[in-house]
Amino acid sequence: MEAVLSYIIFLPLLSALSLGLFRVELRFVRIGAMLSSLLVFILVLLVAADFDPDGGMQFIRVLPWIEHYGITYKLGLDGISLVLLLLIAFLMPLLYLYMWTEERNGYWYNMMLLQTGVTGAVLSLDLLLFYLFWETMLLPIFIMIGRYGSGMRQFNAMKIVLMTVLGSMSMFFSILYLGYEFFAVNGWWSFALSDLSTLQLDPRTSIWLAGGFLLAFAIKIPLVGFHTWMAPAYGSAPTPAVVIMSAIMAKLGIYGLWRFGYGLFESTLSYYAPVIMTLAIIGLLYYAIHAIMEPNLRRMFAYSSGSHLSMIALGVFLTNIYAWGGSLYFIATHALSSAGIFLMIGLLYKRTRTDNIEDLGGIASYAPRFTFFFVFFALSIAGLPGTGGFVAELLIIIGAFKEEFWIGVLTATTMLSAMLYIFWMLQRTVFGPDTVATEYFEDLNGREMMMLIPIVALLLITGIVPSFFIPLFEPQIAAMLTDLLQSIGGL
């Protein structure tokens, strides 16, 4: 049991390697991928069942790696990473179900590598190990866009990689500096989060180093001003890659803020709070307004994703339990909604060979099931009550009001922002008269329903009984908040 997190991380990679090594046929590749993802899902459920919400960091596993520099292979799980872990494990089998008819082998291998990358990033407690996984997940995305994408795929692949690497480099520099500083103070090397967080840095250095991390996360999320890779990448990437980018990778930027931002720098982060909160509030509205006239569905929901991630980032910088709880909850529920909507857009593209809004319309007349799922996911993005997103937004709004009345009012505009583009989009996409592309639109088949129903079910469950999930992570964030407020108070 103690190696379970390693299995969870590396099972997909090992499956990919062994399947690739023997150059097996496609049908075995997809069965292999599916089985490995299901196995991972079961393991994650077992871990979750064994998880103690009050136990802080657990399932810790430390192995020496590069001993000379004190770099270790250190994994662990707490309430925050559990949310992300559950999410990844839940979504992967569904993505494979979506890809089932995909005939290019490379597609499958890349997805397996991607799963290892994102899972590893969530579970790493050593900064260099984290950095390794953080970069690992970029590689498959680069290939997925550059090789299997559409439109100006190579340019767009290059754009996302260059912009992301710019952030990664600044983070890498901060990591190395922290490690060196630790060596200078203690006389021995370590890159473990738990060690580096004990460092007492002078405020100036601390601000610079925190900035290095923040740049990486700001690009990943992306905050306004760091975002121009987003729409081209979402527009060009194949659907499974889009789902991973929006549902998981963007969320890792938020996760990073918590784990490493607050973990390493605690009160220094509040130095950046005004800037980031401003960017986040601007992003919340700016992306939403941008989305209104966007003619392409995937790009529209890229902006939509940016808008909601800005709101989540805002919540992370509002240091109270409501905002933090809401943000963490929003990570999960927004991932489900955006996975759902991007899968629907993928299915739409498969049928009509287009995802430009002006070519669409009237699908509701032919395909009631497709329409139901499409409208459901779209409305869940607009914060439909009864879905988890409503709960999350409500909590963040309340957290914002606890901070400051005007921040609260600006945050509450999320009630209005999503509807600006969602409803007009629905009108032109699924309702109204049909078009050449949507004539005789084929309704969903059994496999497609099988992939969508779990997402709908989970969105409803998270919306109707949030009290089932919140206790999983509440003690963790409550404890972190207490620490944080003490450290701010201690200054």
Next chain:
Amino acid sequence: MSTLLIWIVLIPFLSAALMGLVYLTGLRSNHLFYTITGILAPLLSGLFSLFIGWELLGSSADVVLHVEAFQWIALGDFDIAVAFMADRLTAVMLFFITFIGTLIHIYAAGYMSDDEAYGKFFSFFNLFMGSMLLLVLADNPIIMFVGWELVGLSSYLLIGFYHQDAKNIKAANKAFMLNRVGDFGFIIALSVLFIALEGDAFTFESIKANIGFLDNSLIALVGMLLFVGAMGKSAQIPLYVWLPDAMAGPTPVSALIHAATMVTAGVYMVARFSFLYNEVPEVGEFIALIGAFSALFAALIASYQSDIKKILAYSTMSQLGYMFIAVGLGAYSSGIFHVFTHAFFKALLFMGAGAVIVALHHEQNIFKMGGLRKHLGLVYVTMFIATLAISGIPPFSGFFSKDAILAAAFASGNYGIWMMATLTAMLTAYYMFRMLFIVFFANGHEYSNIPVLSRMMTWPLVVLAVGSAFAGLLGVNEAYGGSNGFASFIALPDRSHQLSHLAEYMLGFLNVLMALIGTGLAYKMFAVSAKEPIGDTFWKSLVMHKFYIDELYDRLIVRTLRMLSVMSDKVIDNKGVDGILHLFVSGYKTAGLLFTRLQNGKVRYYALYILAGIAVMSLLMLDTMEAM
């Protein structure tokens, strides 16, 4: 007993989910299944509501039933349960929602019988019932807000029910968005209230108990913001423009949602928060003023409309204005009484209009009707009763409820509001009788094959006609020899102002006189022959174009947003952010070119670099040595 409350809400939701599933799995042709499942839900909820009402009738006025279904969110002090409560106000709401809901379900089974999406209709219809009951029964404002949002959603789905026509979807979008603008106010109000009371439980009861500890300015802010929510849901100025367009939905939807129930949610909410509004009467006066303006404004527009459903829609807005006058001035029980009577006659008017529309093969322009009383006798009689009721002719129900509101406006000394309301009373009689005369009298058209309406459509009309005629008798006040039974049953904390009986008689007489003037005018102008109005003068055309408010909103908001959207793409992103990035890129390129020039393969250049390097290093070494 209290667990019944859970079932009242749950049954319609279950029925909606069941019908939705069956519909989506493709078993679409079985109308009987949908009819039974569809009608059974409001019927059962209605029966349970009667039990609840009976229980509350038998106990003292301050008895409140509570039940907690399950804990919903618990994070820090934010501990919200899915819990329900029923006091006498709830009981009244429950009664008419389920009663009229059941009748309209039956009517809809006839009205929609040819629609291929029959099952979808009933699924949405019961989704609405469940949401509305959730709103009414909620034990805390957060759950009320959930119901509040869900009724907005079901309204969206039902307005856009005929989705092939983009116009209908537009109407649905408009409705949802304007409602959301209201909800934006609502959620701010709730958050502010929660933060102010943090640490205490957040239920209506506990808020009521702690309201005294709050600052008056904070209460006023909350009261105003809550009312913004009500403006959206109950179609008051300036958020009303969605209601006339909402008539794009099937007529049973207009009758149930956009006349009898959902749009009255705002009034209910103000009455539910009466303890809060009693702390800040000046906010109440603002509400009453908005109500009076809305009432008059909508009545004016209604007088010039030609679409039968739009006339009724503006009429609804106008009547809602009356209700807000009442609750704003603290006459909560009169406001709710008008909600109650209005539900009967307005549902009836819509259902009658629906019957006319069906009979004339989807003609909605009243000027293409005329003389229909010979062909649609029953519809004519029932609609006549409803028209008498809404016009405030005694002893029909509207007289008593409207009279109480006007008396409250007069007694509280808000004479401006009172005058506007009295003028509206005249206009109400005018536009309603105008519609009645044009449709059923006037010069007849030739009609070909008017179909026989099914009994499912006609019997509910009769039941509602009885209600429209007599529901007012529940609340006859002392001046007219009654005992004000409704107000004393509902037991809301009214800010009462006493009027002498003489003053009440005079006011009542004035109201009836106004109604008769309106009726007379309508008779003179339209009973014999009717011509469609033309906007030949400035004022006429202004009213006919609904004061160009839609166009104004379009210019001001919709187009601005679209322009901003294009600008954010073309200017800010492409020129701004990417412009900076491209500066980096081109800088990188220039630097690259520069370095290629340096590394040109010529040995004498390299010798120069070496020389320069040695020079710099020597200088540095000199520097260090001097320092030592």
